[in-house]
Amino acid sequence: MNTNFEQWFLYPSEQSEKTFHELIESTVRLIANAKIDKPFTGTSREDIEEMARKVTHMPASGQQMEAVMKDIHDVAKHSLWISHPSAMAHLHCPPLLPSIAAEVIIGALNQSMDSWDQSPAATYVEEEVLKYFMKQIGYPAKADGVFTSGGTQSNYMGLLLARNQACRTYFSVNAQRDGLPVEASKLRILCSEHAHFTVQQSAAQLGLGIHSVVKVKTNDQQQLCLDDARKNLEQLQKEGLIPFAIVATAGTTDFGSIDNLKEIADLVDTYQLWLHVDAAYGGALLFSHQYRHLLNHLSEADSITIDFHKLYYQTISCGAFFVKDKQSFQHIMYHADYLNPEEDHEEGIINLVEKSVQTTKRFDALKVLMTFKLLGTDMFGKMIDYTIQLARETADLLRQHNFDVLHEPRLNAVLFRLLPEYVDDPHFVNQLNLELQRYFYQSGELIMAKTKQNGKVYLKFTMLHPLNSLKNMKNHVENIKQIGKKIESEKGEKVYEYSVRY
Template sequence: MSTTAFAGWEQPLQDIVLPVKETYKDIFHQGSAAEYENAINGARELVTNFLHRNRQPFSGVSSTALRAAFAAVDFDTPLPDYESLLQEVQELYVKHATAFHLPAYIAHLNCPVVIPAVAAEVLIAAINSSQDTWDQSAGGTLMEQQLISWTAREIGFGTVADGVFTAGGSQSNLMGLLLARDHYAITNGGHNIKKQGLPGDASRYRIFISEKAHFSNHKGAALLGLGEQALVEIKTDARFRMDAELLEEAIAREIQQGNIPIAVVATAGTTDFGNLDPLADIGRIAAKYNLWYHIDAAYGCGLLLTEKYRHLLNGMETAHSVTIDYHKSFFQPISSSAFIVKDKQYLRLLRMHVDYLNPKDEDYDDLNQINKSIMQSTRRFDALKLWFTLRLMGKQKLGAYTETIIETAEKAAEVIGLDPELELLSYSDIGVILFRYAPEQYNPADLDALNQYIKKTMFNTGLVLVASTRVNGNFYLKFTMLNPLTTLDDVHFILNTIKETGAAWRQ
């Protein structure tokens, strides 16, 4: 008699496979195993073909052509079978999807993903647990909490640390600012913002960030009712890291002007430069002035995985809260992020009980994760992806990938710096390189238009995808290196493509 393959689950298959009514064959339940297998096999084949057939990161399709193809879609007329559906999705989506796993994709903070995490996605979607309360995801809750505890230990926090998985770094940064605001109000006058709204002096609250900090700080300050005027941007040094001396001067100046410093946000891995603010120095200043210290390590969190470069995060352990993006630097599928606090008591500022979800008499020994989240009740079991990854691959292998990326980026920057046709702007702590094509024969006033042409032309062919940004008003091309498969040969290919494309400008 055939049985399932897992120990402890020996019920005969013939007893658990039920006949399915044709009407309900599309619903995931006991009787739809054959339908499920058919659908999953079709999707698997689509993914396998995506891997085998893609040779460049983008098809180069124009928005006009793709919109025209979408115009024929009629949602009122269902397709007859999975074959038709998958063919449609192939033509409208997969064929033109950006292939982040290819070395010629070197644009944004999109990492290639590891296979264990992809396998976990199958379970996440099918079982469909919700991580808000214990009674909806018992084992999932404990898996998430154990991964949060592991991450907190890697940061350097103690046993009273806690946190929660989030939708992304922007949400985690918002949570950091929210706790900074509410913690200040309740510990300096007992004002409960959750119950009473903003206090009268909230317009004088000040939060200090680097001028190169992520834009989510500005959006967060606006959403929290403090406005962007609450943010004090601190100038950076030659490597685009927050200047700690200027930070302390700014804090003193705001106090002298009658304003109320409440928090400092440091960045461990800036989006535009891949550099880390001086975390330990900033932590000492935050402690001196009794300010909430939040670190946005959405990008730089990958350094936790490596002994060789872990020292770049020294000082992270002094923070009150930290943003982690596993889907940037732990090779996880989107989304997989976390917000970690040094002391779980801080999260009580977020707690709210309702009888239909997490009543006080069913708190399950603090196992309801919704008590730690903001505006996110139904929530995917994204932690399972990281569980699969760490349990099968281990921290050391992931760390080796991170080390490879950093070392390839260092060599790439050296190549760019030695090329007379290229102008390197800055070296990176992790893997972001800013430069531009700048041959001597071109007028400096034309360099912006020249490099914009290069980026647009390469995107339209789909052969190479790079990012861009502006620094001090000038337009630069940007490499964001997050792929351990990218070699120096790949870098040379990309740079040669850039130069060949640029040489054709105005011809």
């Protein structure tokens, strides 16, 4: 029986090489021939579900490559094309070509980066890439870091280390070994009301409960309000509770606002708190030519989150977690004889599992390395600055067309809403903007997000794409106005009656 297994693996044979080339070439053709004229086809959920049922049939015998790629083409065709400049809903970047190319190498090598013997070169490449970023941050030589799956994992790790340190400091308990003491119910985390939801999620997963997170008010620039933080800290101490960490944000999801890191660092020194900075979004400003100063005090943080799959234009997933003092990783280190025995540590062998909550880890550092080597930091910084400037010009453009713009963009996110010409009922305004978001998504021409602030529905442009233009944005603004007028005339009375009734 001729199984011909080697055809389907990377193997030094003619058959293997032939199949590999054919698959890669077919994949390149599939992407290149997609002819992306808009970010989404607008296909209904029902039709997409039907397509998915069809293409996911698993045959007993393998199909011809042409037939398989035709099915995969249907999947790609009805996907959201993030690389289109009009895809502006979420913190979901268009990936740079070097990152996409690196994915092929990462997949081919298929290394798990939990122990050095599984990833001998990759381990040291990750270490060196992290050292480079720690230098940009301004961290001392004793700092350390690790690549992660993204901001959720990184924020979790920051609060995990902070919690375990607090248990040692306040209760003389090794939480990693003995679990949480009863007194841990007194621990409290502070963050702004615009901080990422993973602060609460992490607190819940860490056994502290969502109630342990104290939300601090924000100022008129959507930054954490220092006066309110002090009031909260004083009140918590009066109640016999123990504030042990504060999460600052460098780039909030909706506003892109950056907390005043210097003032928060001073507050942290006064109250002896762990400072974690969620710079998943704004961490790219490290290479900005115009806005680098906004991160001048990032080095004050005990731990930092940076996502490369946001404003660094890397393929998902790709993030990193940094600590000012590498000894902090002692709070999560565990030795397994079959993976990272203690003698490895004594001999100076680096096993990345010792500073990660992941065991299996990808070689994502290769994507960042290839990107920076091919583009250079100068061009990368210009990309960041261009998108921020475009966001500010777009905010001005919206105001000129009588849109309600909620804030002055700090990074490249713009929150706005269309105000109807004849009806000022708040329910109607919310319904109108919800309808606009749905209309343009279904048309596939413009993908924008929706959110709520103070009970009001806002639309959001997350303008990450350096190939976007003011001309493109002028067209979108005009189209939104025209469709808004149409919705107002056709559905205004019906929506208004509904809002009054309910």
